[in-house]
Amino acid sequence: MIRVGIIGGAGYTAGELLRILIYHPEVQIEFIHSNSNAGNLVSDVHADLLGETSLSFTNELNQDNINCLFLCMGHGNSKTFLDNNPIAEGIKVIDLSRDYRLKADAKDFIYGLPELNKDKIQDTNYLANPGCFATAIQLALLPLAEARLLTNDIHVNAITGSTGAGQNPGATTHFSWRNNNVSIYKAFQHQHLDEIYQSVEQLQPDYKKDIHFIPVRGNFSRGIFASVYTDCSLTEAEAIYLYEHFYENDPFVFISKQNPNLKQIVNTNKCIIYVEKHGDKLLIVSMIDNLVKGASGQAVQNMNLMFGLGENVGLGLKAVAF
Secondary structure: OEEEEEEOOOOHHHHHHHHHHOOOOOEEEEEEEOOOOOOOEHHHHOHHHOOOOOOEOEOOOOHHHOOEEEEOOOOOHHHHHHHHOOOOOOOEEEEOOOOOOOHHHOOOOEEOOHHHHHHHHHOOOEEEOOOHHHHHHHHHHHHHHHOOOOOOOEEEEEEEOHHHHOOOOOOOOOHHHHOOOOEEOOOOOOOOHHHHHHHHHHHOOOOOOOEEEEEEEOOOOOOEEEEEEEEOOOOHHHHHHHHHHHOOOOOOEEEOOOOOOHHHOOOOOOEEEEEEEEOOEEEEEEEEOOOHHHHHHHHHHHHHHHOOOOOOOOOOOOOOOO
């Protein structure tokens, strides 16, 4: 049995993690840590869990009862937490922040994109869960990188739901601003770009071109719809075969023969990919739920690998009906 503790239990990623772990057949949740909510019922904060769990938040950290620790804190806080709270030997740590994703900061952490680093993930005790935009965009590019077919600049336009900005309200996240609205932010300089370059260069070390990324705030709550295009010598049929072959052993990546819709991936751990050829350009559409495959679902997928379970155990989430 995997005995789990969660640090930073009040945010969106922790809420999504709890929804999955409560019904995971191999998991026992031992504690959910939150200084600001200690003593409160989890369902008082994550209201949709009313009737699903009677657990309460705690401000105590009891490592004796766990063998897996999820860090669901804001960026920068995981490093501070681990510096101040040495983790006992034998406890596996899964960090959902960006603190350890880049090699320069990684220490003992392995970058946890299962479709790229599955063997390394199975052997590690410390895992850095990828970013949501980074996951969708990397999955669009990895087959081309492995085949050394990325030969020119890459152009990305990706729109994300409001939950990607976290639970704390802000000027660009509250409903009255976000509803019926679209806007661009961090054009060409989003923090996930470094992750994407790192993974592309892992498979294609000679790639030295630019990735032009335009992130867009969407007026929906969850999901990422990434449109990627670049020059490519393959025919459309050859590209489809390349993607199907690359992901044939990855249970959550699906190559669609029809132009997909965002609702197909909401509340699932799926990534749906669609490719189209237009002249010398290959268009790749990649879609994920930013809170599931882009965060907590992928974290559970990685936990499964780290503990020798099948990747899809406990992740049989269903898409929202049209």
